Amino acid sequence: MIERTALSEEFVHFNQSTLFLHYGIHQSEPVIRAKLALAEPDGFLAVRDRGIVAGAVSRRLTMTVRPGRTLPATGLGEIAVLPSHRRRGLLRELMRAHQRTSAEAGHAFTVLNASEGGIYGRFGYAPVTTDSVWTLDPRTAAIPRTAPCEVELLDAAAARTALPPAFDAYQRATPAELAREPAWWRTRFDCPEAVGAPADQHCVLARGKQADGAATGYALWRRPAPWSQETGPAPVIVDEFIAPDHTTTQALLAFFTGLDLCDRVEFRRRPLTAPLHWRFADPRSMRLTGATDRLWVRLLDVPAVATACLTGLDAPLTLRVHDANGPADGAWDIEPGPYGPARTAADLGPEADGLRVPYGPGCAKSRRGAADLELEAGDLAAVLLAGTDVPRLMAAGRLVEHTSGSALRLARALAGTGAPHCSTVF
Numbered sequence: 084m085i086e087r088t089a090l091s092e093e094f095v096h097f098n099q100s101t102l103f104l105h106y107g108i109h110q111s112e113p114v115i116r117a118k119l120a121l122a123e124p125d126g127f128l129a130v131r132d133r134g135i136v137a138g139a140v141s142r143r144l145t146m147t148v149r150p151g152r153t154l155p156a157t158g159l160g161e162i163a164v165l166p167s168h169r170r171r172g173l174l175r176e177l178m179r180a181h182q183r184t185s186a187e188a189g190h191a192f193t194v195l196n197a198s199e200g201g202i203y204g205r206f207g208y209a210p211v212t213t214d215s216v217w218t219l220d221p222r223t224a225a226i227p228r229t230a231p232c233e234v235e236l237l238d239a240a241a242a243r244t245a246l247p248p249a250f251d252a253y254q255r256a257t258p259a260e261l262a263r264e265p266a267w268w269r270t271r272f273d274c275p276e277a278v279g280a281p282a283d284q285h286c287v288l289a290r291g292k293q294a295d296g297a298a299t300g301y302a303l304w305r306r307p308a309p310w311s312q313e314t315g316p317a318p319v320i321v322d323e324f325i326a327p328d329h330t331t332t333q334a335l336l337a338f339f340t341g342l343d344l345c346d347r348v349e350f351r352r353r354p355l356t357a358p359l360h361w362r363f364a365d366p367r368s369m370r371l372t373g374a375t376d377r378l379w380v381r382l383l384d385v386p387a388v389a390t391a392c393l394t395g396l397d398a399p400l401t402l403r404v405h406d407a408n409g410p411a412d413g414a415w416d417i418e419p420g421p422y423g424p425a426r427t428a429a430d431l432g433p434e435a436d437g438l439r440v441p442y443g444p445g446c447a448k449s450r451r452g453a454a455d456l457e458l459e460a461g462d463l464a465a466v467l468l469a470g471t472d473v474p475r476l477m478a479a480g481r482l483v484e485h486t487s488g489s490a491l492r493l494a495r496a497l498a499g500t501g502a503p504h505c506s507t508v509f
């Protein structure tokens with residue numbers, strides 16, 4: 084029987100011991116309390132057999148689905164079942180309870196980070212974002228320095244006020260990015276370990292040259308090993324690189340290519356397809372050196388997500404979605420919306436003021452007999468958020484086209500969404 088409760092001493096100790104038991108990670112009680120304080124007040128799921136034997140924690144999140152458009156989501160984390168109680172269906176029970184309450188709360192998605200790739204597909208989740216590592220050789224990397232942007236090193240106090248607005252602008256433009264609330268930022272600066280951030284990072288900020296000199300992006304970086312005469316130049320790690328436009332990207336890259344006493348710069352947690360390496364005259368100056376899936380997404384509300392993502396649809400489309408016992412199962416008719424001026428600034432994003440955009444399509448359970456396209460719910464989430472694309476799904480046999488031309492219609496409706504990325508750990 085699943086209990087849904089508030090944070091208790093018992094849950095703190097369960098979390099601390101399972102982290103150590105399953106991952107070999109020791110987190111202090113203050114770090115665990117800071118991390119768990121970001122959860123929903125009643126978001127602690129537990130199964131008891133005398134003490135807690137299985138648990139998970141849910142968080143309310145806001146996720147960008149296409150530039151300028153966000154939807155509510157729930158995050159599930161801290162999932163653990165004691166080794167003495169594994170393979171008795173406790174994870175399945177936790178997932179069922181979590182998905183039911185998330186759907187009842189009106190959330191469009193539930194999302195998680197997976198410890199292993201083989202667990203969550205059966206519960207309707209699909210990997211949508213990839214974290215990649217790109218390694219730069221500063222000795223061969225040449226990049227033109229850009230005039231309209233300046234960089235500046237910030238201390239921790241200045242970073243507290245400069246980073247949140249710069250991140251917000253990037254988050255609203257990037258599919259799958261999660262909003263960082265003020266409580267998240269407070270935790271980020273007061274107890275970085277609680278949000279998966281290393282302590283002792285440096286911050287370099289980019290500022291536009293407009294009169295207000297507003298921050299346009301930033302990077303958080305560190306030197307993991309100290310310099311010594313014996314070892315010579317050492318690596319630099321960039322943990323977060325937030326640069327939503329061209330000039331900010333150039334300015335921050337120029338900063339890292341110019342660092343002294345550095346033999347390589349590792350850019351971690353980068354979106355896989357954002358082409359930083361194309362900016363160098365020698366594209367081998369920056370190489371892909373690692374990649375892993377990051378955010379797994381489970382669709383809960385097909386009409387909300389389809390209407391938010393398919394504003395470019397130019398003709399009706401019926402999708403047959405497979406979602407065993409899940410809310411996305413069934414056939415869905417999606418109708419294109421009438422065109423007109425944007426209703427709110429949030430519909431457009433900051434750059435598109437004054438453009439005419441679709442009012443957005445409608446989506447409802449199908450009244451047609453036949454479907455144009457057929458796919459699994461996880462693949463639908465991945466393609467709507469641009470974590471994959473229509474040709475790739477078709478090539479993998481995961482998208483079946485019943486009506487000729489309908490796959491192209493879906494692809495056209497999603498064109499130009501931009502690579503998804505999720506840089507917020509929960």
Ligand SMILES: CC(C)(COP(=O)(O)OP(=O)(O)OC[C@H]1O[C@@H](n2cnc3c(N)ncnc32)[C@H](O)[C@@H]1OP(=O)(O)O)[C@@H](O)C(=O)NCCC(=O)NCCS
Nearest residue numbers: 105162163164169170171172173174175196197198201202
């Ligand atoms: C992974 C874990 C949560 C599974 O819990 P559980 O209660 O044993 O899982 P269940 O008995 O409910 O299994 C549900 C399904 O998942 C499958 N499954 C469970 N663990 C799996 C794994 N590690 N890899 C692949 N499949 C797995 C089961 O075979 C079962 O499949 P089926 O119902 O389709 O036959 C648990 O083993 C655990 O806590 N592991 C260590 C910590 C961890 O990895 N947590 C997940 C963090 S994202």
